Amino acid sequence: MKEGCDLETLLGYQMQKCHLLLTSNARAVLDGFGISPAKLAALLLIRENPGCDQTSLGRMLSVNRSSAMKLVDRLEELGLVDRRQGRDMRSNGLFLTDHAELIVGDMLNHVRAAERSITESLTAREGADLLRLLLKLQFGQVCAKT
Numbered sequence: 001m002k003e004g005c006d007l008e009t010l011l012g013y014q015m016q017k018c019h020l021l022l023t024s025n026a027r028a029v030l031d032g033f034g035i036s037p038a039k040l041a042a043l044l045l046i047r048e049n050p051g052c053d054q055t056s057l058g059r060m061l062s063v064n065r066s067s068a069m070k071l072v073d074r075l076e077e078l079g080l081v082d083r084r085q086g087r088d089m090r091s092n093g094l095f096l097t098d099h100a101e102l103i104v105g106d107m108l109n110h111v112r113a114a115e116r117s118i119t120e121s122l123t124a125r126e127g128a129d130l131l132r133l134l135l136k137l138q139f140g141q142v143c144a145k146t
Contacts, residue, residue, distance in 0.1 A: 025114040033107050042071055043080060043104050051093035
């Protein structure tokens with residue numbers, strides 16, 4: 001990169017480049033499971049929030065209702081999610097299937113290993129600081145919107 005290039009100082013640009021690198025590696029390791037990073041995120045959120053409805057899942061993923069429905073439909077087709085009576089009698093809750101319960105941890109371990117291959121130039125402290133600061137940026141945005 002040219003010395004003094006403005007892109008070097010743009011946080012959004014640098015975060016986007018890191019996002020592309022992380023997503024590319026995650027896609028590569030998840031391809032063997034037949035799912036995408038977005039689908040893994042949905043599975044992890046459903047695991048943490050069993051019985052949540054599709055609308056809540058969409059909010060947690062920051063996607064619209066239509067996208068959430070398509071995502072859940074695909075996870076159901078893959079045999080990873082069941083729709084059953086949820087917390088609210090008017091809507092179905094989302095639950096991981098037994099099969100998903102068995103493999104989600106393995107998927108997550110593969111993604112973590114892929115992330116470590118990217119962050120290996122950071123010390124353990126730097127990695128923890130990076131994650132803490134990213135969470136702080138996100139938390140600040142959530143607080144600003146409420």
